[in-house]
Amino acid sequence: MLAEIITIGDEILIGQIVDTNSAYLGQTLNLNGIAVKQITSISDNRDEILKTLHEASQRASIVIITGGLGPTKDDITKKTLCEYFNCSYRFDEDVLKDVENIFAQYGKEVTPTNRMQAEIPALCQTIRNHNGTAPGMWFDIKNTVYVSMPGVPYEMKNMFERQVIPKLKQRFTLPHIYHHTLLTQGVGESYLSDLITDWENSLAALNIKLAYLPSPGMVRLRLSTSGNELEILKKNVAQKTKELHKLIGEYIYGYETFGEHKKSLEEIVGTLLRNQCKTIATAESCTGGYIAHLLTRLSGSSDFFQGGIVSYSNKIKTNELDVSEELLMSKGAVSQEVVEQMASRIQKRFNTNCSIATSGIAGPTGGTDEKPVGTVWIAIVCDNKMWSQKFLFGNHRERTIQKTADAALNQLRKFLEK
Amino acid sequence: MLAEIITIGDEILIGQIVDTNSAYLGQTLNLNGIAVKQITSISDNRDEILKTLHEASQRASIVIITGGLGPTKDDITKKTLCEYFNCSYRFDEDVLKDVENIFAQYGKEVTPTNRMQAEIPALCQTIRNHNGTAPGMWFDIKNTVYVSMPGVPYEMKNMFERQVIPKLKQRFTLPHIYHHTLLTQGVGESYLSDLITDWENSLAALNIKLAYLPSPGMVRLRLSTSGNELEILKKNVAQKTKELHKLIGEYIYGYETFGEHKKSLEEIVGTLLRNQCKTIATAESCTGGYIAHLLTRLSGSSDFFQGGIVSYSNKIKTNELDVSEELLMSKGAVSQEVVEQMASRIQKRFNTNCSIATSGIAGPTGGTDEKPVGTVWIAIVCDNKMWSQKFLFGNHRERTIQKTADAALNQLRKFLEK
Numbered sequence A, B: 001m002l003a004e005i006i007t008i009g010d011e012i013l014i015g016q017i018v019d020t021n022s023a024y025l026g027q028t029l030n031l032n033g034i035a036v037k038q039i040t041s042i043s044d045n046r047d048e049i050l051k052t053l054h055e056a057s058q059r060a061s062i063v064i065i066t067g068g069l070g071p072t073k074d075d076i077t078k079k080t081l082c083e084y085f086n087c088s089y090r091f092d093e094d095v096l097k098d099v100e101n102i103f104a105q106y107g108k109e110v111t112p113t114n115r116m117q118a119e120i121p122a123l124c125q126t127i128r129n130h131n132g133t134a135p136g137m138w139f140d141i142k143n144t145v146y147v148s149m150p151g152v153p154y155e156m157k158n159m160f161e162r163q164v165i166p167k168l169k170q171r172f173t174l175p176h177i178y179h180h181t182l183l184t185q186g187v188g189e190s191y192l193s194d195l196i197t198d199w200e201n202s203l204a205a206l207n208i209k210l211a212y213l214p215s216p217g218m219v220r221l222r223l224s225t226s227g228n229e230l231e232i233l234k235k236n237v238a239q240k241t242k243e244l245h246k247l248i249g250e251y252i253y254g255y256e257t258f259g260e261h262k263k264s265l266e267e268i269v270g271t272l273l274r275n276q277c278k279t280i281a282t283a284e285s286c287t288g289g290y291i292a293h294l295l296t297r298l299s300g301s302s303d304f305f306q307g308g309i310v311s312y313s314n315k316i317k318t319n320e321l322d323v324s325e326e327l328l329m330s331k332g333a334v335s336q337e338v339v340e341q342m343a344s345r346i347q348k349r350f351n352t353n354c355s356i357a358t359s360g361i362a363g364p365t366g367g368t369d370e371k372p373v374g375t376v377w378i379a380i381v382c383d384n385k386m387w388s389q390k391f392l393f394g395n396h397r398e399r400t401i402q403k404t405a406d407a408a409l410n411q412l413r414k415f416l417e418k
Helices: A020-031 A046-059 A077-085 A093-105 A112-118 A153-171 A189-195 A197-201 A230-251 A265-275 A290-296 A314-321 A325-331 A336-349 A397-417 B020-031 B046-059 B077-084 B093-105 B112-118 B153-171 B189-195 B197-201 B230-251 B265-275 B290-296 B314-321 B325-331 B336-349 B397-417
Strands: A002-008 A035-042 A062-066 A089-091 A119-121 A125-127 A136-141 A144-149 A176-185 A208-215 A218-227 A252-257 A280-284 A305-311 A354-360 A375-382 A385-392 B002-008 B035-042 B062-066 B089-091 B119-121 B125-127 B136-141 B144-149 B176-185 B209-215 B218-227 B252-257 B280-284 B305-311 B354-360 B375-382 B385-392
Touching (some): A020 A035, A020 A062, A020 A153, A020 A176, A035 A046, A046 A062, A046 A144, A077 A119, A077 A136, A077 A144, A093 A112, A112 A119, A119 A136, A125 A153, A144 A153, A176 A230, A189 A197, A189 A208, A189 A218, A189 A230, A189 B112, A197 A230, A208 A230, A230 A252, A265 A290, A265 A397, A280 A290, A290 A397, A290 B290, A305 A314, A305 B314, A314 A325, A314 A336, A314 B305, A325 A336, A336 A354, A336 A375, A336 A385, A375 A397, A385 A397, B002 B046, B020 B035, B020 B062, B020 B153, B035 B046, B046 B062, B046 B077, B046 B144, B062 B153, B077 B119, B077 B136, B077 B144, B093 B112, B119 B136, B125 B153, B136 B153, B144 B153, B176 B230, B189 B197, B189 B209, B189 B218, B197 B230, B218 B230, B230 B252, B252 B265, B265 B290, B265 B397, B280 B290, B280 B336, B290 B305, B290 B397, B305 B314, B305 B336, B314 B336, B325 B336, B336 B354, B336 B375, B336 B385, B354 B397
Parallel strands (some): A002 A035, A002 A062, A280 A305, A280 A354, B002 B035, B062 B144, B280 B305, B280 B354
Antiparallel strands (some): A035 B035, A089 A119, A125 A136, A136 A144, A176 A218, A208 A218, A354 A375, A375 A385, B125 B136, B136 B144, B176 B218, B176 B252, B354 B375, B375 B385
């Protein structure tokens, strides 16, 4: 079953707002077994609306339209739908009641302009809006369903989930679509691709599609499949996931199942620390407080996060973390010895189970032949175990900070999961 | 001048990512005098790409395409563009160098898959990508310009601003559009609007448009005007800016001129510190390292940033910052006395000119009737001056952290500018 999404409004085309409605609609439709063929954003213009409605209905059985339903002159979606379906208006008393209710909440009388919201195309079924004045409209014409809703996200979402999805399920026989996403850290897209070529080729036999979704420091791998029996889809994906784990298990740090809350790496680490009643402190040089920020951004982080020291200058490394000046001279601040001392010292001083320490050259200056920009040392202490490793993260300062944090958190995750 | 935007990728249609690229492109094109006619999102499918390219080129002189340029099998944009323009491939040595540079930064060899990134359609001019392996492509065919770029936002934005916009300006005669943006902190959108009503009404006479661009803790005010003589546009905007300064000068912390580098508040503070040869340290509780992160994200921050302590737990406040247990008991961690002790102590201990200290209830739990969620105390020390203030930032955790950082940095800016 295919759907198209049409968003109407100048504010999207001039980039004044980011169109989050389409992502929401795409996700919700997919979860219900309806694939989105195309998303089209157009302005509040009669000709464009008529043309786009026609084209979309040629490609899909369901056309979802948002926007252009306000009471002001620039909004012409309702009028244009009437023209498209060549129908007259009828007055809907239920809609008037909804509008009156909204105005009553603000202690105001309904204006004539807003009373007009109750004039709706004769051919449509009304979709009530309990959070705003513009009703939604459901047209079922020549085997195509058209749904028009306001563009205000919270009005639209409420109508879509509570009224439109149930109506779509009643109207169409929908297949199951199943997505499962593996989260990987520490390996680039192309290396990953080389490692799993044979496995990737084997997916077609089970009608599973693979997508690579890269972001700085990590790649998400999404497996998607559809069919009539959800249990079989899940079983097939579970089998392929298991196989993949054998190939690249060391890089996989978590999973996302479509429609469920997406867990960040720091959230996974935070949950592990909390469940194991472990505490943590940070000693950060090149990440400059970023790891502490990631952890404390989580609500409830005071359960496990005690605090940290941002030892940016060498003087602070010496004064606050007892890193000897001699060591800083002989090995340099970006060295295994120094980062291990930092991790070990902060754990003892803040009296925690775990600690993370970072020291590196985020750049763009400060690199040498021996230690180019992007060289980072990370040390992790977890109870009485110490781990440290050198990384080369490239010459983009902000990405190096992000990648250092991801690599450190991922290593701590591995410790905690053992 | 009209443009169309085509975004290619299943991840947009299934709603796995929100398409922020289109809003960015729409905004940037508009600011340069190019209007967007339609935005179309389609999947990585040959037929759909060919059809959409054809249709877009019928409606606009500029077609901007993002996505589908990764090295993996699911990405087919480049191949399909070759087919669309009926051209062969050429090998671009410059692109290979860019790819090799990217890999060299990680100390890795270029894989055969990634070497293929240097195979590009013979008919295109290359748009170099210094932040990723997929080059951009510029086709100028039959009076239509097609630009294909990767979908990774920061790769795309960099290429678009630095290379594509200048090329479009060269290729087409665009009207002068002049934008000047004032950055304000510490005042809400509606309050601001009330303060400047008369001034706002006076803009029309000079053909200047005003846009409010709110984000957590700050509102940017963008003045936009267009015409044939740039000098007149600049003069008019400068006059209105001067008038605005008299009305709301206390809230304005900086300016942005479109196309010029956008200065963040921390960057303005960093420059002031550097120019005045002043150093700084942070003692953060509720911001959990975020202010240190904002400052150290700036390259060259070691010129002024010495380090900081994230004193998240009360134990760390006592042990590391000598905040007396008695004071924590009697006044609470979120109090003027505690935050002033933190600021004063970190300045002395890290031997800096300035310091910032924060303590607050970011939530969602931990609030009381007396100190609800969102209550934050900030203290600033600059040489021998101390400033502190209480804020109420509402019950959204991440926003409270952001607003606290903004308010603290803005106060420090005021100190340094005196």
